[in-house]
Amino acid sequence: MTRTVPQPLAEAGEGRWSPRLWGLLLVLAGNMLIDALEVSGAVVALPSIGTDLGLPLTSTQWAMTGFAVGFGGLMLFGTRVVALLGRRRVYLVALLGFAAASLVSAFAQEPALLIATRLVKGFCAALTAPTGLAIISTAFPQGRPRSRAVSVYTLFGAGGFTAGLLLSGWLSTYSWRLAFAFPAPVVLLLFAAGLRLIPGEDGPPGGSPAGARHYGVAGATAFTGALLALVYGITALPGHGWTDVRVVGALTAALLLLVLFRSLERAAPAPLLPVRLSRSGALVRSALGAACLNGSYLGLLFVLTYQTQTVAGWSPPVAAAALLPAAVPPALTALASGRLIARFGAPRLVAAGAASAFAGYLLQLRPGWPLDYTGRLLPTLLLVGVGFVLSFAALNVQATSELAPADRAAGSGLYQTAVQLAAVLAVALVAALLAGAGRESGSAAQLAACRPALVLVAALGGIGLLTGLTGLARSGTADRTAVHRA
Incomplete structure (x- = not known):
């Protein structure tokens, strides 16, 4: 397969970065910062969310675990989606999805809607986080320039957790909803810049052979469903006990869905999780x-x-x-x-x-x-x-x-x-x-x-x-x- 050299790399030369390449790095690193901010921002806002929506701790925790379920449960599926549809297309769509989910979560009055938006944001992060590094690996020259770009990308991710604590602590004095809405305008700015700066690809997206179109939707759905059922069963336990039908049913469903995921993976032409x-x-x-x-x-x-x-x-x-x-x-x-x-x-x-x-x-x-x-x-x-x-x-x-x-x-x-x-x-x-x-x-x-x-x-x-x-x-x-x- 032939691949065109991404435009920013062509402009940069071996030792210097063009303004376009700097802009690309800021877009990718800025989104990494927002992903990290999502975790720490929710930590400080949890008591305010519980008070506002009248939720116990076992329900409030979904504001954190919902994002993590979407991120971790769909990470392997997200990697497959990027490989089949291409980095640029998926990255930009994920940014729009993240911004929309941020706005909806800020206005959510029902816990179910808030949890759903956290799942969506987690999935969007699962699409962009690994893709950002992949774009850096092709857009920046190998050696010191690429190492420096990865260092900046990592620094923004580490700094995002710290920034999330401070920002959420400040905004939560007014309303936790501001802390959840804040990423939306920032991500929209990143999207506008990404339209011009994120390079495209030639040939089959992500280097995938034409015709290898197994997304693994069923397996990803079963795995994510198992996680949701498992968390529900765990958090329902204190209030209902081991013998309650809600607890037994949720934990049983989690086990069955994990068995289904394993069966689907064994039968898949291209499993999401290779055994090797x-x-x-x-x-x-x-x-x-x-x-x-x-x-x-x-x-x-x-x-x-x-x-x-x-x-x-x-x-x-x-x-x-x-x-x-x-x-x-x-x-x-x-x-x-x-x-x-x-x-x-x-x-x-x-x-x-x-x-x-x-x-x-x-x-x-x-x-x-x-x-x-x-x-x-x-x-x-x-x-x-x-x-x-x-x-x-x-x-x-x-x-x-x-x-x-x-x-x-x-x-x-x-x-x-x-x-x-x-x-x-x-x-x-x-x-x-x-x-x-x-x-x-x-x-x-x-x-x-x-x-x-x-x-x-x-x-x-x-x-x-x-x-x-x-x-x-x-x-x-x-x-x-x-x-x-x-």
Whole structure:
């Protein structure tokens, strides 16, 4: 297949970037920032959403998990859609969908509509997030220019989480709806610029052979439905018990849909999740480690948001500022992550980062009222922030290190799916465990009732540490074997 060199690359030359190429990078990185902002923005707004719509914690959590279900549940399907329809077309349509869903969510009066818009936004992010990196890989010259572009793209993603906390904390003092509507005009501006700047492609879109048109809609629907049913069953458990038909029915439906997804994948001419990927130990360990890191982190933020705003009565801006120590370090050090990996190696950084985060979670288990910010919350958040600095980029690099070039796109999709699925399940489980805290009277009793949720967060961190240590041991064995053979 012949492919035309994207216009921005043709204008840039080997050492210089044209204004057009700079504009393309700002469009892609700006959208990455908005995707990251969506997660942190929802965290701070959750108490306001619950109060405004009259929802318990087990229902309010859908504002977070809905986005993660759409993102993680449809990531592999989104990768297939991009491969078959082309990057430019899908990216631009996804931007429009994201903007429309942002506006609808801001005016939603019914919880079902709010959840639906969060699912749509998650799917749009599943279409644009991996596609942005793919566009960079073809539009920027290989070597230092491309590495610099990826660094800027990563920096915007890391900075977006921090910006989301601050922006949502400020806007939520007026209305949580402003925090949900804010992305719409920004994304529309990105769309207008993208129309002129995002390069097209020649030949079959995405390099897919003509005639290979298996989208995997049935499989993607079954997988996403299983996640929705599983989350519903988990969050219905505190109020109805194991024997309630709603709980049993939802969990049974989740299991059956997962079995259906597996059957569809086995029969598919081009499965969304190739079985051969599971044979890569580095990919499996990285996916599990990243899932534990992301799931425990978002679970912790969910608990701390409840403790600071609902129990302690802090305002949204104060609560958002209190959470910043966990979000700022990754943003400040994003550009140095490559040098850290080159110097220490991914396995060492993954293990060290997991150990730092786990230590923070253990510290948070200490009881006490009132909330001790400087003695307990702040050290926890700093340790978790250091954990992300050390291990997040290393996990990304390690995930595809053993894969053949042809499998790296699918491997990256599997990795990102695991990261988002952890967010879905961790937040749902934490919300279910916190439901008991809401029934307690008195701030001290409510705070003590948060302990089961914090134990779950620490357990996820412990699994992540064991996974990191396993990878470190395997890398040491491989190094010794290589030396012995030499």
